[in-house]
Amino acid sequence: MALLGERAVVLGASMAGMLAARVAAERYRTVTVVDRDMPPEQPMNRRGVPQAYHGHVLQAGGVAVLDELFPGILDEMVANGAPTWGDGDLSRVIIEYGGHRFLPSGFLSDPVTAYVPSRPFLDWHVMKRLSALPNVTVLGGYDVVDVTSSTDCRRVTGVVVARRDDTEAAVLGADLVIDASGRGSRAPIFLEDLGYDRPREDELVINLAYTSQWLRIPPGAIRQHMVALFPKPGDATTVALLNHENDTWLMTVGVMAGEEPARDYADMLVLARRRAPRHILDVLEAAEPVGKVAHYRTPSSRWRRYDEMLRRPDGFIVAGDAVCSFNPIYGQGMSVAALEALALRHCLRKGDTDLPQRFFRAAAKTVRVAWRNAVSADLSLPEIAGERSLGLRINNTFADMVLTAVESDPVVTSQFFRVLGMLDSPARLMRPSILARVARANLTRPQSIPAPEPALAG
Numbered sequence: 001m002a003l004l005g006e007r008a009v010v011l012g013a014s015m016a017g018m019l020a021a022r023v024a025a026e027r028y029r030t031v032t033v034v035d036r037d038m039p040p041e042q043p044m045n046r047r048g049v050p051q052a053y054h055g056h057v058l059q060a061g062g063v064a065v066l067d068e069l070f071p072g073i074l075d076e077m078v079a080n081g082a083p084t085w086g087d088g089d090l091s092r093v094i095i096e097y098g099g100h101r102f103l104p105s106g107f108l109s110d111p112v113t114a115y116v117p118s119r120p121f122l123d124w125h126v127m128k129r130l131s132a133l134p135n136v137t138v139l140g141g142y143d144v145v146d147v148t149s150s151t152d153c154r155r156v157t158g159v160v161v162a163r164r165d166d167t168e169a170a171v172l173g174a175d176l177v178i179d180a181s182g183r184g185s186r187a188p189i190f191l192e193d194l195g196y197d198r199p200r201e202d203e204l205v206i207n208l209a210y211t212s213q214w215l216r217i218p219p220g221a222i223r224q225h226m227v228a229l230f231p232k233p234g235d236a237t238t239v240a241l242l243n244h245e246n247d248t249w250l251m252t253v254g255v256m257a258g259e260e261p262a263r264d265y266a267d268m269l270v271l272a273r274r275r276a277p278r279h280i281l282d283v284l285e286a287a288e289p290v291g292k293v294a295h296y297r298t299p300s301s302r303w304r305r306y307d308e309m310l311r312r313p314d315g316f317i318v319a320g321d322a323v324c325s326f327n328p329i330y331g332q333g334m335s336v337a338a339l340e341a342l343a344l345r346h347c348l349r350k351g352d353t354d355l356p357q358r359f360f361r362a363a364a365k366t367v368r369v370a371w372r373n374a375v376s377a378d379l380s381l382p383e384i385a386g387e388r389s390l391g392l393r394i395n396n397t398f399a400d401m402v403l404t405a406v407e408s409d410p411v412v413t414s415q416f417f418r419v420l421g422m423l424d425s426p427a428r429l430m431r432p433s434i435l436a437r438v439a440r441a442n443l444t445r446p447q448s449i450p451a452p453e454p455a456l457a458g
C-alpha cells in the first residue's frame with residue numbers, strides 16, 4: 001500500500017488509540033503510540049483506564065471490527081477463556097431496557113455471537129496483537145504535554161513528551177498526530193494555543209456513579225451469563241452482572257441524577273434488590289466478593305464537535321472518548337472507537353489531503369447514531385433534566401413501542417439487538433415487516449405486564 005508519511009504518533013494506548021494505530025500502520029512507515037502507563041504484560045487494570053474496573057460490554061459492531069483488524073483475535077480470546085453467547089438462547093440472558101423485560105425464553109431469529117471478555121482481558125489481547133506489528137512501537141511511561149506545529153501553525157508537526165519520572169521533554173516529529181487520550185484530552189487547548197477555536201460541546205448532564213465488585217460464584221449456580229437491568233422511568237438505577245473469562249463474575253451497579261452511589265457490596269445488594277429477580281438475588285447474596293469495590297463517576301455525556309469546526313490544522317485528528325464520551329451504561333464507547341478506526345482507514349486510503357476534515361465528518365456519522373441512542377434513552381427518564389423536543393418525544397414513543405414488542409417477539413428482539421449492537425442502522429427497525437410485528441405486539445399486549453418476580457426492597 002502507498003505510504004502517506006514517515007511517522008504517525010498516537011496519544012493514548014487504550015481502545016481508540018490501539019485501533020487507530022493499527023490502521024495508521026498501513027499508511028505510515030512507523031507508528032508510535034505514547035501512553036502514561038507501561039503496556040501491561042498480562043490482563044490487568046492500569047491507572048490510565050480506571051473505567052476498566054467496571055462492567056464493559058463489547059457490542060457486536062465492535063466485535064466485527066476487531067475481527068477485521070486483527071484476524072483470529074476472537075478465537076484467541078475464546079481459547080484463553082472468554083465466554084461467548086452464540087445460539088441466541090434468550091434464557092441465558094436477563095435484560096430489561098426502559099422498563100421492558102426482554103423475552104425470557106426462546107431463540108433470537110438472527111443471532112450474532114457475543115463475546116464477553118472483561119475489559120483488561122480484551123485490552124491485553126488487542127495490545128499483544130498491536131505490539132506484534134513490526135512498524136508499531138508502544139512508548140509507555142511518557143506524558144504527552146503539547147503538540148508542535150509549523151511556523152504558520154497550519155500543520156501539527158509532532159508532540160512534546162515527558163518521561164513520567166523525569167522533567168526533561170522530547171519532541172516526536174510526526175506527519176500525523178492522532179489524539180486518543182480519552183475524555184481528559186487537551187486537544188481543545190492545543191488548538192487554542194495554535195490560534196484556532198475550541199470545538200463547540202454538546203452535553204447532557206447525567207451525574208452517573210458506578211460501583212463494581214468482582215465476585216466468586218460457584219459454577220452452575222446461575223444459568224444466565226449476563227444480567228443487564230437498565231434504568232427505567234421512576235428508577236434510574238442500573239444493575240449488571242457479567243460472566244467473564246474463566247468463570248469470573250463482575251457486578252456493576254449505577255445510579256444517575258445525583259442519587260447516592262453504593263459505597264460497598266452491602267449497598268450494591270440494596271440497589272440490586274430494587275431490580276433483580278429473586279433467583280439472581282439469591283446468587284448475589286451467596287456470592288463471595290473478591291478484592292475491593294471500585295467507584296467511578298461520569299458527570300455527563302459530552303460530544304466535542306470537531307466535525308463542525310471551520311478552521312483546523314492539518315496533520316491532527318482526535319478520536320474515541322476524546323471526541324465523544326457517552327453515558328457508559330449503553331456500552332457504546334469501544335465500538336464507536338472501532339468504527340472510527342474503520343472510518344480512518346477509509347479516509348487514509350484516499351490520501352492525506354484534507355484528512356482531518358474528511359475524518360471528523362466521517363466519524364461524526366457513527367458518533368451521531370450512538371449519541372442519539374444514549375441521549376434519547378436518558379431523556380426518556382424523568383430524572384434527567386434536558387430539553388425534550390417534539391422529535392425526541394416521537395422517537396421515544398416509537399422506541400417504547402419497539403421495546404413492548406421485544407417483550408414477546410424474537411424477530412423484533414433480534415433486530416433490536418443488531419441496532420443496539422451497532423451492526424444495523426436504527427432505520428432497520430422501521431422496515432414494514434418489523435413495523436407490522438411492533439404494531440401487533442402493542443395491540444395485543446395485556447394491559448399490565450407483571451414485573452418479573454422482583455426481590456423485595458430493603
Ligand SMILES: Cc1cc2nc3c(=O)[nH]c(=O)nc-3n(C[C@H](O)[C@H](O)[C@H](O)COP(=O)(O)OP(=O)(O)OC[C@H]3O[C@@H](n4cnc5c(N)ncnc54)[C@H](O)[C@@H]3O)c2cc1C
Pocket residue numbers: 011012013014015016017034035036037047048049051054055056057058059142143144145180181182183184210296298319320321322328329330331332333334335336337
Ligand atoms: C465506567 C465506564 C464503563 C464503560 N463501559 C463501556 C462498555 O460497556 N462498553 C463500551 O464499549 N464502552 C464502555 N465505556 C467506554 C470505554 O471505556 C471507552 O469508550 C474506551 O475505553 C475508548 O476510550 P479511549 O480509548 O478513547 O480513551 P480511554 O480509554 O480513556 O484511554 C485514554 C488513554 O490515554 C492515556 N492518556 C491520557 N492522557 C494522556 C497523556 N497526557 N499522555 C499520555 N497518555 C495519556 C491514558 O493512560 C489511556 O490509556 C465505559 C466507560 C466508562 C467510564
